[in-house]
Amino acid sequence: MEEESQASERTATDLVRYALACHASGKPIRRENLKTHVLGNTPTRNTRPLLDRANTLLTQNFGLKMVALPSHEKILTNKAPTATAATKWVLQSTLPDAARQRLELAQTEDQQAILGFATTVLSLVFVSNMSVPVDQLVLYVRKLGPPQCIATAADTRETAEYASDAQMESAAREAIGYLLRQGYLDKVKLGASGGGEHGAETQATQASQLPTDGGDRHDEGMMYTWGPKARIEFQPLDMARFIATATGQECSDEFVKTIGRAYGSNITASQ
Amino acid sequence: MPMAMDDTEQQMLVQWCMAAQVFTESEFRQVIQRTYNTEEEEMEEIQPVVEQINSSMGAFSLELRSCMDQTTGTRRWALVNTNADAISTGATPYSASELVTLKTLVVGVFTEKMGNYSLSLHDALRIATKRNGTVAGTLTRAETESLIRKFCSDGWLATDSDDGYVVLGDRSIIELQSFFNVGFADYIRLCSLCKEMATLGIVCMECMEAVHPYCANRLMSASAGQLSCPACNKHIPQLNKFGPGERGVPHALESVAGSVRGESVAASVRGESVGVEEPATQSIKRLCIEDSSDEE
Numbered sequence: 060m061e062e063e064s065q066a067s068e069r070t071a072t073d074l075v076r077y078a079l080a081c082h083a084s085g086k087p088i089r090r091e092n093l094k095t096h097v098l099g100n101t102p103t104r105n106t107r108p109l110l111d112r113a114n115t116l117l118t119q120n121f122g123l124k125m126v127a128l129p130s131h132e133k134i135l136t137n138k139a140p141t142a143t144a145a146t147k148w149v150l151q152s153t154l155p156d157a158a159r160q161r162l163e164l165a166q167t168e169d170q171q172a173i174l175g176f177a178t179t180v181l182s183l184v185f186v187s188n189m190s191v192p193v194d195q196l197v198l199y200v201r202k203l204g205p206p207q208c209i210a211t212a213a214d215t216r217e218t219a220e221y222a223s224d225a226q227m228e229s230a231a232r233e234a235i236g237y238l239l240r241q242g243y244l245d246k247v248k249l250g251a252s253g254g255g256e257h258g259a260e261t262q263a264t265q266a267s268q269l270p271t272d273g274g275d276r277h278d279e280g281m282m283y284t285w286g287p288k289a290r291i292e293f294q295p296l297d298m299a300r301f302i303a304t305a306t307g308q309e310c311s312d313e314f315v316k317t318i319g320r321a322y323g324s325n326i327t328a329s330q
Numbered sequence: 331m332p333m334a335m336d337d338t339e340q341q342m343l344v345q346w347c348m349a350a351q352v353f354t355e356s357e358f359r360q361v362i363q364r365t366y367n368t369e370e371e372e373m374e375e376i377q378p379v380v381e382q383i384n385s386s387m388g389a390f391s392l393e394l395r396s397c398m399d400q401t402t403g404t405r406r407w408a409l410v411n412t413n414a415d416a417i418s419t420g421a422t423p424y425s426a427s428e429l430v431t432l433k434t435l436v437v438g439v440f441t442e443k444m445g446n447y448s449l450s451l452h453d454a455l456r457i458a459t460k461r462n463g464t465v466a467g468t469l470t471r472a473e474t475e476s477l478i479r480k481f482c483s484d485g486w487l488a489t490d491s492d493d494g495y496v497v498l499g500d501r502s503i504i505e506l507q508s509f510f511n512v513g514f515a516d517y518i519r520l521c522s523l524c525k526e527m528a529t530l531g532i533v534c535m536e537c538m539e540a541v542h543p544y545c546a547n548r549l550m551s552a553s554a555g556q557l558s559c560p561a562c563n564k565h566i567p568q569l570n571k572f573g574p575g576e577r578g579v580p581h582a583l584e585s586v587a588g589s590v591r592g593e594s595v596a597a598s599v600r601g602e603s604v605g606v607e608e609p610a611t612q613s614i615k616r617l618c619i620e621d622s623s624d625e626e
Contacts, residue, residue: 072390075390076390076417076418077417077418077420077421079348079392080411080417080418080419080420080421080422081421082348083421083423084421084422084423085423086421086423092420092421095420096416096417096420096421097417119337120340120341120344120386120387120390121341121344121345122338122341122342122344152345153341154338154341154342154345155338158342159342161342161364161365162342162345162346162361162364162365169483
């Protein structure tokens with residue numbers, strides 16, 4: 060029994076190590092990879108207690124916990140993810156806000172640029188009833204100017220200052236693709252987004268007024284909404300505060316109500 | 331003497347170390363101070379804090395380690411993984427081919443035959459793009475340049491101030507000590523004053539001991555500008571320098587013509603068959619993932 064208990068503790072510790080390695084790499088913790096690298100032939104009935112023990116170790120030693128990423132279907136149907144159904148997790152801090160603010164966690168310039176860019180793009184989606192047509196978002200991102208560190212193609216990185224129209228379009232799509240891969244954005248079919256029905260119709264009207272030349276055919280009827288990572292990392296009230304700061308306004312109750320109307324739902328302090 | 335940290339304070343520090351990756355001792359002192367939330371600007375004694383963190387991090391194969399900047403003496407710290415097994419390497423941010431390229435470059439820099447622990451940018455690009463028989467396909471020159479920049483950004487490699495040479499980054503020096511000790515012990519130089527690894531400095535040709543530039547300056551300050559070897563006390567002319575752009579001082583094993591060990595290590599880097607597997611090759615393989623199934 061003691062050997063079994065020690066073996067379980069070792070597995071839970073290995074689970075913590077793997078979760079931290081994924082966190083350091085910016086990758087979600089996937090269930091299938093947990094099986095491959097950590098759990099091996101561990102019976103399925105033992106998985107839940109091991110995950111719980113790993114979460115306890117993470118919280119006690121690192122101030123972190125594993126949070127399930129909602130699947131795409133759960134986002135569209137607004138259902139909360141259940142623990143047993145989760146296939147992907149990310150690590151989230153459990154430190155109190157006051158402690159986190161005191162820390163001033165160091166970020167590289169690139170990380171700050173990417174975070175700022177992601178937050179701004181998500182705020183644009185947020186105030187558009189949580190869905191923006193593909194071409195519209197590309198236009199927004201072109202005006203915004205994506206950070207250089209996201210561009211992988213040498214021509215889009217090196218020639219931003221003198222970029223042609225095609226290069227700017229390519230850079231914008233590449234940046235949006237980056238946010239899609241990171242899980243900040245999701246691409247959904249019109250009418251299936253998290254926004255209300257009315258919101259979807261409004262977006263459809265706007266979409267019909269967009270120039271259609273240059274856009275991909277398979278993007279017709281497709282919208283961008285928040286992805287699983289955005290829903291974990293950003294809360295509606297935080298987004299309202301960001302918009303207030305970015306636009307130089309006071310984040311009053313009235314302002315939050317106005318943002319809530321654009322979001323499509325009331326924003327409360329508990330969110 | 332600081333009080334022992336409570337759980338929240340330790341969690342704060344560990345999270346900060348994980349986010350900062352490589353940080354100076356001064357930055358570390360400041361964040362410890364912020365964690366304790368006292369009015370002093372910097373914490374004076376950090377060793378008890380380091381020991382407390384390491385005592386709980388050891389179970390997770392993590393350790394706070396440091397190295398000294400060899401020119402300025404600034405100490406740098408990092409929370410590093412001490413066990414490069416399948417669990418920690420299973421979530422590497424690099425693809426299989428990127429890992430092979432990183433290994434090739436790190437080993438290439440460390441075993442550079444003139445003992446300069448550096449490669450010209452041209453040589454770095456050349457050896458990294460050369461076909462490696464264990465991995466299908468090669469990287470283009472442009473892809474390799476981009477990769478080298480990424481490795482520098484992640485701290486594994488660095489370029490000197492003129493960008494003419496590729497050298498080991500702080501992260502490699504701090505985190506890969508075991509890797510170098512196991513596979514490349516014959517290429518390790520330790521400073522005879524501070525006993526830390528030296529990848530640039532001056533060699534005493536009498537006893538072949540090395541001294542960091544920073545440590546050499548300390549010695550000269552204490553002895554009216556004269557530099558004597560801390561090991562054998564002979565005067566060291568500052569001609570026998572090693573480092574990026576220097577003439578270099580070859581390692582002892584490179585000086586023996588046809589050295590079996592040296593040649594077998596060099597052959598393993600080139601991906602050639604070496605007969606009996608050298609410890610170097612085994613530790614290289616531990617660093618690499620050749621199963622691309624984890625790529626996303």
